[in-house]
Amino acid sequence: MASKVLKKPRSFYDIYERNPSPDKKMPHYCPGCGHGNVHKFIAEALDDFDVADRTVFVSPVGCSVFAYYYFDTGNTQAAHGRAPAVATGTKRALPHSIVISYQGDGDLAAIGTAEILHAANRGESMTVFFINNAIYGMTGGQMAPTTLIDQRTTTTPTGRSAHNEGFPIKVAELISQLEAPVYVERVALFDNKQRARARMAVRKAIKNQVDNLGFSLVEILSPCPSGWKMDPVDSMKWIRDVMMNQFPLGVYKDITKEVEPYIHEPYHPTAEEIKKLIEIIPESDKHFARSDVPERYKDPQIKVAGFGGQGVLLLGAALAQAGMLQDYHVSWLPSYGPEMRGGTANCHVNIREIEVGSPMVSNPTVLIALNRPSLEKFEPDVVPGGLIIYDKSLIDIDVKRTDVEVLAIPATKMADELGNTRTANMITMAAYAAYTGQFDKETLYETLKSAIKRQRLIEINRKAVDAGYEFGLKNRKK
């Protein structure tokens, strides 16, 4: 039913908190700014489709950054250009919401080009309103990707030249070339007829999402009287006489009659499915009694360090896993460079009787160093009275500190003799467990079941545990 009154849509707040004036009823936009018209069209459509309560409006960076002060909907504000990514996340998590990504040309067509292309290409079920005013309005009228050829801006004082700054990016044309979008139209705000078309386009783009049809984008040629240094009425004429020549209006794509509605329900795998997917052997539900640990080795804060590829992180994770089997509070914090092999890697492990406050271990009570740079780097950090375990077969220097315990183990050599050099980490782990009495052998065996993904390697790692354990016991400090 057509309403007998045209007034502020309910999807706008009554009061705009940010406004410094006492009435708080005026948005911050300049006189004659097109944002106001498009906001009105959107709010009216949200009213009419009765979807404001399930709408999430994503504000961009640009003049419309404060849209969340105006729309009485769910609101988020995205980093510059990232509104389509934020909108994607919102829509994927809440597939029954109506997600609106509202962006300007600096936001969508410059810094956010990749975001919009891929969101459109994935056919995310969202509605994008692209406000094209051919400049960066908020920052004072610099050239934007959409600036017209020959248009003067503060950064193209002699006019945009195709040779120097390239051609204006035509977003509606670009997006319409992709397969997934269902509706792409370019409209303008310059006269009553065009405003009516723009209003219908805004409504259709929102309705498409209400009907779960997919990705819609409406590009709106919109005046920026302040940035263009024109009065509002002349701005409208400029859109009609100049801007429209380079940005032709029209429907660039509409396959809404051909597509089937589709709701992308999120996939929530169960914990069991996740374990299967990432090939984790179901966790043991076994629990082991805690070993009788001498006072000075209790509550270890461990740093394990070495080259990437030595199994440094796995060694630490196995220690934490063993701790869990004995119902300790544990943490494991890896730290490594981008290299899979050959870089440096270290990890921080806490095995505590009380809850772990911080997973960081800056001053370890136990340092396990698998190469020389790690020993040199972290030896000074070990607390007095702490323990340093290092791989003697790879490190040709001695520990200089005299206020710490030292266990030098030829782990790599021992691993070689077992037939697999890469088990040096498990040998070292077992040596630590035996030396300090932290874990018994049965706990370590159980740990291997979840720490070692490949079943065929479990046997060799059990041998490594045996060898390391024996070494640790033999060298225990009396």
Next chain:
Amino acid sequence: MEKKILETPFVKVEPELCKGCGLCIEACPPQVLKFHSKFNSKGYHYAYYIGENCTGCGVCFYACPEPEAIIVYKKGYEYVGEEVA
């Protein structure tokens, strides 16, 4: 209070919420909106309705970028008291 039914379409411009951009004046088909010679507390010459010949077409409402500066009452609108004045 007694319910009234609007006989003649009416447009209301809220002086304090108008930024004086002039788009409604430019847009109005019967040309019944004008700039006021006074300005509002923000310093804008606001638009006002000359008082007759509004057709209630609503074109000015969609031309106006402000959410609440213009209200258009169409013929047949039901109201009470002094809402439409």
